[in-house]
Amino acid sequence: MSSNVNLIHHKETVLVPLDNTNKVPFADFIRQKCPHLYGPEATFRQTPYLFNGHLQTGYASIYKGTPSMDDILYQREYLGMEDGGEIALDWFPALPDEKDTLIDTPTLVCLHGLTGGSHESYIRGILEVVTAAPFSYRSVVINSRGCGKSELKTPQLFCGAYTEDARVAFKRIARQMKPGTPLIAIGFSLGANILVKYLGEEGDQAPVTAAISVANPFDFVRSSEYLDGSLIGRNVYSAAMATNLKNLYTLHEDMLIKSDKVRKEEVMAATTLRQFDEAATRRIFDYASVHDYYFDASSSRKIEHIKVPLLCLNALDDPIAHHECLPVKEVEANPNVVLATTPYGGHIGWFEHFQRPSRWMNKPLVEFITAIFQAHDQRTHIDPADVAATVETIEHDKGLA
Known part of the structure; x- marks a missing residue:
């Protein structure tokens, strides 16, 4: 069983850089740079025995990833809050030894789902691609209070409405970047909701170049x-x-x-x-x-205020982030947002291949991340042909394709 990707957006999306000299509407940027979201390759063929949202979601709950994901060894940085609380930032690759050295490498900031952390396979599956050659980008995972094997310092955990910890974390991360260095934020499930709500609260003050929401419950x-x-x-x-x-x-x-x-x-x-x-x-x-x-x-209430390019990805058979809760009208009213949906995929599932299933979502998400970084990176650029082939090559080397 296969499913095509549907793109929902404003009639005239915001202009974004395509390269050093040209700008195109955000929706056209996705159509040109993300072949797994638009065109003949934009088809998700789910694992035959994971044929509905329940099975996809169930498999996601037990999927541990591939052995190569274990090569991601984070460097942990603890960040204190004004109320005495603390969150953990997990960097990969490690930060420079010189404390005052500003990072000029494009960096992906990740927010995990409910009770998750930087160990999650849906995070490491993307990081192992974007942090490896030919991209060699940097990443950092924001672990919520008490998550990711971190100590809880105050009698407060986290919730879907509380964005202050994320706000402090993004300010800290942005201060460590060389001016002009692109940041992309990606959130999954509860982390996606927190991210989208935060972006709406910040408006044009959000310190990110673009953002991605995956399996967001929204309402x-x-x-x-x-x-x-x-x-x-x-x-x-x-x-x-x-x-x-x-x-x-x-x-x-x-x-x-x-x-x-x-x-x-x-x-x-x-x-x-x-x-x-x-x-x-x-x-x-x-x-x-x-x-x-x-x-x-509910982050759907904040979508109208988002001022950075935001790509949302949801499966219509997601049993947790129900398709009736998708903010279609809000997305269509904001030129900064594009919502991509697939009929199948479950909750952070999207598993394809018969033997050793892997996540299809990594393909379009990596395409989007690398395309945005390439359009804003002030350093040496990567051959676009390498971008198109990298995820497929990695899966072939693992015997997944």
Whole structure:
């Protein structure tokens, strides 16, 4: 079974650099530079035995990646917040030894999903390509509080509405860049929602050249309704996310119990995501109700204010980021945003090939990342022919193609 990519956007998208001398509309940039998003190659052929969104999503939850991903060895930098909290920035390759040396290498900034971290295969699968030759770009993963094996310093974790940690992280990363060096931000699932909300809040002050949102739920209110409205949504996906959050709570219990806002017995009794958010999230972040939290967290409300080129990728059979929650009208109203959808793919799945499945999404995302970097990179440019062949070559070498 295969599916074609559909592009949704404003009638006249914003002009973006195609190279050193020419600019084209953002949608045309994607059509020219991302053959896996537009044209005869823009087809996702899912693994035959992963033939629906549930199977794709289930496989994503157990997929550990390829052995070559283990070659990504991060250098960790801890970043403190004004409230005493702390997040971890994982750099690859490592930062220069000289502390005052500014980075002139185009850099990809990654935000992970719920309870995830820099170890996730959906992050490392892209990093192993863009940080390798011929690109040799740099990357940094923003690990949310308490995630990525980091210590929790205050009785506060993270949530889909809270963007201040990301704001501080982006400012820190931007200060380490040589002026004019391009930054691209990419977020996955919850991280995509936080990123899009942050970009909308920052407007034209966002310190990134472009951004990517992958499997974003966009509308937390409606997503929660769809999730709890079906047996499999409530008893499988919502229950699994609640379990992951409870495990994270248990891991950091010694710190979290210092807050009088949350009761452990209520947290551990939660069997769905909404119940966990009622017992913990909305109380930690001082929302009057879960609905108030979900409304404030919904990044779809901020899309109209985004001022940087943003590519969104979602699968229409995603059982977690439901297709009815896609902000089609908001995207069509903002010339800075393009939404690419596929009929199949699940939640951060998009697995193709029969033996040793790998993620199709890496192809269009790497094409977009490298094309944006090439258009803004002030250093030596890469032959465009190398860009088109790199992902296919890597998969062939792994025996995946």
